[in-house]
Amino acid sequence: METFKSLLGVTLALSSLTLAEPALEQAEVRIPYGELRSLIEAARPVVRKVPDAALLSARFRVTIGAGKPVLDASFRTASFSDDFQTVPLVGGSVSVASQTPEDARILIRDSVLCHALDKRDSAILDVRLLSAGEGEWTCLQVPGCPAAVFETGDLGADHSIGLRIDGKETVVGSNASVALPIAGALVDFRILGGEETREALRPPEPSTWSWQHQVLVVPGEGDLEFRVIARASASGGSGVAATLMLPADAREITVTGKDLSAQKVTRDADRSQKVHVEWSTRGLLEREIGVFYQLPRRPLDRKWVLHAPAVAGGGGSESRFIVAGAADLSYEAAGLAGPFLPKGLPVDFIKDIKETPCYQLESGSSVELLVNPLPVVATAEATIGEAQWSVKLEPDGAVLMEGAMGVEYRGTPGITLEVPEGMTLLSCHANDHAVSPVDRGARRLEVHLPAAEGKATIKCSFTGKVAAIDPMEGTLELSLPKVPLFIRSLNWVIDLPAGYQAETHGNLVRVSADGDSASRLCLRKNLCRDEQPRTHVFYQQSNRNP
Structure with a gap:
């Protein structure tokens, strides 16, 4: 009986759901947008990005066989999918002589040897490469990878390898290991014979340099900028290092030049500064570098001491100072020549002053230059383009004065108005x-x-009182606020009470306009400065003159 009741309950429940289904189809469900977005994101399939096939490591080993370089390379590659992909191995002036495993597929893509992969796997390739370059140098274009090494095996007592990595040259002997940049590198190498090896491995001999400087000096707001072309000559030594001395207060020091392998700035106990430069190639006894630095310029100094790089450790120097002119300064010194337009200097040196007159002075490593400020004529901080004024008079002498002035200015000037006596500011x-x-x-x-x-437009109004208007005739003296600025055009309208006519005399010219009543006076003054517009008005009743 209990089982029958349970089955009956289930049947009734299913029947009620079946009857309610059409109503549920039309039902609405409301949930917050954030919850809806979470449901949508959860329903989306997760897409995992598979990395491209990559070169994990590259090792190059050079030995000597039959007087020629033998280059063995070992590469480790990996593919993370079953798609066809190629991994760059090495480019340059080499070709494949043999490989292990033999069935590895090595292709050429964009002049680079590549390993072709079509399944998820990692592989190690051992490849012997032959030099196909012209001349003694062999070139390797090594792609970026986490571990790249250039090694040498047993080269014998009379051989070494001249190695150039991204233009920086060095010499390595037997059983040496040099790490290559992980971003990739251009590697050139060649075998050095006995004499070259002994010369390359011999400690460098110091050179005594003589220097000639062209020193461009550009005055700035708070500093003097020095741009120096320094040319050095030596008669002996290895020509791979030099030292120059700079002033103690020199800052922002930079050295540029070809074949530079290192540069360093040091400060001695006496606060003097030295610039040490090193070059890669031995035996070059003519050098050229660019030296850039700044010295502080104090605004009240009337004498500048110009310092070119001085020679440390013997030798001598000559300097030609080229000083850029400044509009508010004049220069004085014995032997000073100019002004001339800057010529004979690199474009990068003079691109910001190519139209600036310059002055030349030849000396040793330093010279004194007298600096005199030139008087500067101040210009007006503000001018008024047009001023419009009106004065309305009532029979009892009440006055309303209103004006508008269009001012052009710079900075934050204060405009002064000298108000006529008896007038009070209203707005x-x-x-x-x-x-x-x-x-x-x-x-x-x-x-x-x-x-x-x-x-800006300044608008102001004043009120005041003058003598009452005579019923028959009389005179008035009227004036406007005095402004100590240049005014291009000033217009002044005076309205007398109706029934009067008048004439004026003063520092303004009367003008007439069609439709003006007899009681209106229109006055004008152009090109005035620091003047108070003033006029005498002679008025009378209009009906006295038939």
């Missing part, structure tokens, strides 16, 4: 922003303009 705006002028006393108001905007 003031700069670029439609209300401002409060500073009271400098003696009826002088100072308006400060916004920094770095360059242009």
Whole structure:
């Protein structure tokens, strides 16, 4: 009986779900966006990126057989998929003589020997390479890999290997090992005979250099920049090292040049600085380097001591100083010549001063140059392009004065207005922003303009009172605020009470416009500076003149 009841309950439950299914199809489920995004991300299949086939290590070993180099190479490669891929092994002036295993597929892609792989596996290739280069040097273009080594075997007592890695040359003997850059390298090598080996392995002999410098000096805001072409000559020695002395306060020191293998700057106990340079190739007794450094320039100094690199350890030096001119300075020194346009210097030296006049002076390693500042004429910090003023008079003498001035300026100048006697400031705006002028006393108001905007319009209004207008005729003396700036154009409109006409006399010219009433006076003044516009008005009732 209990079993029957259970079966009946299950049947009723399934029947209710079947009846509710159409309703569920139309149902809506609302969940937060973050949860929906998590569900979508979880449903996406995980794609694992398989690395490309790669060269894991490369080892090159050079021995000598029958007086010729024998180059054996060992490569380890790996593929991480079953796709067809090629792994670069080595390029350059070599070809394959033999390989192990023999069934390894070595192809050429873009002039590089490559190992062809078509399944997930790792492999070790041992390859003997023959030099196919012209001349004595054999070239190897080694691709980047985690472990790359160049080795030598037993070369005998009278042989060594001249090795050049990315242009830097050295000599290695028997059973030597040299690590190659993991980013890849261009490797050249050749066999050195007995005499060359003894010469290469012999300790270098110091050379005594004589120097000639062309020193370009460029004045900066707070320093003097020195750009030096230094040419050295020696009569003996190995020609692989030299030392130059620089001033104690020299900074930002850099040395450039061909065949350079090393450079180092040291400071002695007396704070003097030395630049040590080394070259790769022996026996070159004519050298040229570029030396760059800066010396501090103090703004009040009236004498510059110009220092070229000095010679350490004997020898001598001559220097030609080429000093770039400055618009606000003049130079004086015995033997100073110029001005000339800079010539005979590398383009990189003069690209920023190629149109700048320069002055030349020949001396030893240092010279004194007198520096005199030239007087500078100040220019106006602000000018007014156009000023528009209006004055309205009432019969009882009440006055409303309004003006707008278009100002062009630099920096943050304060514009001073000397207000006519009896007038009181009503409002003031700069670029439609209300401002409060500073009271400098003696009826002088100072308006400060916004920094770095360059242009502004000052609008201000004043109220005051003059003598009441006579019913028949009379005179008035009117003036505008005095501004100590150059004004290109000033226009002034005076409105008398209706029924009056007038004439004026002053430092403005009356102009007329069609449609103006008899009670309106239009005045103009062009090209004025630090003047107070002023006029005398003679007025009378209009009906007195039929």
